[in-house]
Amino acid sequence: MIDWSFGGGIFIAKYNYWISILLMLIGFYAMIAKGNLLKKVIGLNIFQTAIILFFVSLGDATLGSWGKGVTEPIVKGTLPWAAGGIVEHGVVYANPLPHVLMLTAIVVGAATTAVALALIIRMYEEYGTIEEEEIIEKERELGV
Amino acid sequence: MIIPLDLILLFFLVLIAIAAISVRDLLAAIILLGAYSFVIATVYVEMHSVDVGFTEAAVGAGAITAFMIAALARTKREASD
Numbered sequence: 001m002i003d004w005s006f007g008g009g010i011f012i013a014k015y016n017y018w019i020s021i022l023l024m025l026i027g028f029y030a031m032i033a034k035g036n037l038l039k040k041v042i043g044l045n046i047f048q049t050a051i052i053l054f055f056v057s058l059g060d061a062t063l064g065s066w067g068k069g070v071t072e073p074i075v076k077g078t079l080p081w082a083a084g085g086i087v088e089h090g091v092v093y094a095n096p097l098p099h100v101l102m103l104t105a106i107v108v109g110a111a112t113t114a115v116a117l118a119l120i121i122r123m124y125e126e127y128g129t130i131e132e133e134e135i136i137e138k139e140r141e142l143g144v
Numbered sequence: 145m146i147i148p149l150d151l152i153l154l155f156f157l158v159l160i161a162i163a164a165i166s167v168r169d170l171l172a173a174i175i176l177l178g179a180y181s182f183v184i185a186t187v188y189v190e191m192h193s194v195d196v197g198f199t200e201a202a203v204g205a206g207a208i209t210a211f212m213i214a215a216l217a218r219t220k221r222e223a224s225d
Contacts, residue, residue: 019154023161030165036223038170038216042177045208046161049184052196060191072192094192102196110203110211117215124219131224 016057023050037130048109059098174212181205
């Protein structure tokens, strides 16, 4: 059941998801509308971090269904701010599974960026420009 | 998650992302992308995801910025849009 109320519902309480979608659209716009190839790679990076932000927000229990007052998954012991003072065995962790998945995604994204930049350098050697329209123009002149 | 800190950081995140794709000087765009990576690393740490935070700071802000500056040194600095 979706809570449509403005204050505590899906609009304010889930603002991390909205910001994530906004960043995703900013990156997507840069990938489509910008003519410079390096700008497209920057848009790709923004898109990727938006998806990582979404997954990390899923793992964070404040936004999820586990309630407030979570700690890092590596922290062991007491939770002094829990209801009724110090609780010995009541530690609520952030979900570590999305963290591990996104750790892999960051490294894969860095490798993807490196391959894209190598291709950009090769295209600059071939065409003398990294603007998309000028490259298409030169290809038309060459009759490719 | 500290909600006021989260809101401030996310606001700056959107601002820096828009600046990084609209600026014409490509070196400025790359440095803004590095700043974006540092801010989002802070967001991860503040959401109790410390491992993702320091990997993003090392790989995203460090390595990718260095790769992009190295690629820019072999191409042109000005962008048309």
